[in-house]
Amino acid sequence: MECNYYDILDFQKLEKLWKINFINSITGFKPANLIGTRSKNNKDNVAIFSSVVHLGSNPGLLGFTLRPQDERQTDTYKNLKENSFFTINSINIDSIDKAHQSSKKYTNDISEFTELNIEQYNYKKFNAPFVRDSDIKIGLKKVEQHLLYNKCILVVGKIENIIVNSSIIEKDGNINFDKSKIVCISGLYSYYKPKLIKKLNYVKS
Numbered sequence: 001m002e003c004n005y006y007d008i009l010d011f012q013k014l015e016k017l018w019k020i021n022f023i024n025s026i027t028g029f030k031p032a033n034l035i036g037t038r039s040k041n042n043k044d045n046v047a048i049f050s051s052v053v054h055l056g057s058n059p060g061l062l063g064f065t066l067r068p069q070d071e072r073q074t075d076t077y078k079n080l081k082e083n084s085f086f087t088i089n090s091i092n093i094d095s096i097d098k099a100h101q102s103s104k105k106y107t108n109d110i111s112e113f114t115e116l117n118i119e120q121y122n123y124k125k126f127n128a129p130f131v132r133d134s135d136i137k138i139g140l141k142k143v144e145q146h147l148l149y150n151k152c153i154l155v156v157g158k159i160e161n162i163i164v165n166s167s168i169i170e171k172d173g174n175i176n177f178d179k180s181k182i183v184c185i186s187g188l189y190s191y192y193k194p195k196l197i198k199k200l201n202y203v204k205s
Contacts, residue, residue, distance in 0.1 A: 024050075025187035029194065032185040034099055034118070035064065036087040036129040037079035044120065044129045045075040046112045048102045050185045052088055060159035062088060062140060068151035075108065077153070084142040085127040086157060089134035092181035096191050126161065135180045137163040 011019060030050045037045050055061040069077050080086060091099045098116045106112060113120045113129065121132035123139065130137040140157030148154055168180045176196070183191045 021187050025190070029184040029186055029192060032091045032099070032183055032191065033064075034089040034091060034102065034131050034134070035076060036089065036120075036131065037076050038083050038085070038128050039075075039079045040082040043079075043108070044111050044113055045079055046089075046102055046118060046120075046129065046131065047074070047076050048091070048099050050188075055156060061143075061156055062138065062159065063154050063156045064088070065148070066153040066155060069153065070151065072105075075106075080142055080145075080155065083127060085160075086140055086142065087126075087128045087130045088138040088140065088157075089131035090136040090180075090182045092133055092135060093183055093193065094181065095131075095133060096183060100189065100191075123161065123163065130163070135165040135168060135182050136175070139163075 006014075014022070031052050033049050033052050034046050035049050035052075039045070049064050051065040053063050055063050066074065066077050076086075095118070098118055101116050102112045102118070106115060112118060119132040121130040121137070123130055123137075126139045128139065130139070138159060139161040141160055142155055143158045144156040146154045146156075164175070165180065168176050170176050177194050178196045182194075184194055185191055
């Protein structure tokens with residue numbers, strides 16, 4: 001196998017966008033999600049993220065990272081300062097184009113739900129908006145946030161509720177992504193459809 005080699009000095013010489021694409025894609029497939037938030041004035045926001053990570057099952061914790069907020073505070077960040085509730089929604093094949101456009105910087109008075117024609121779904125009295133056509137919708141409450149080495153912010157949320165397309169839940173509790181329309185992402189703008197290769201037995205420690 002022929003390889004390219006890069007070290008810390010090489011990183012400094014790489015063209016900026018090439019380096020961003022390279023570093024963002026070397027870890028492979030990541031979940032592509034729309035995160036919904038609501039301001040104290042009930043203005044709803046939704047934006048695409050590829051940084052959602054599982055942090056534990058009991059209690060159920062998920063995290064995601066926000067870019068540094070020094071120069072410009074995003075609506076997601078501002079809303080989470082005012083209202084701790086947020087949603088994480090899967091992205092379906094049919095919604096890729098609209099979801100991708102939510103990464104654009106919109107002014108505070110514009111809701112991405114309206115601007116991009118992303119249909120909103122409100123569940124009972126949960127104080128954050130879901131995405132109606134998502135096969136998986138997760139409602140969370142922010143319980144922690146941490147400033148990282150690069151000034152990104154890790155937001156940790158406790159799962160409050162989950163709404164899942166019943167046809168993709170297997171008997172053992174796993175989600176069968178082959179039966180869903182859910183996509184994943186690599187880098188900043190390359191979308192993929194995952195495929196099950198094999199299913200093995202749970203390994204007990």
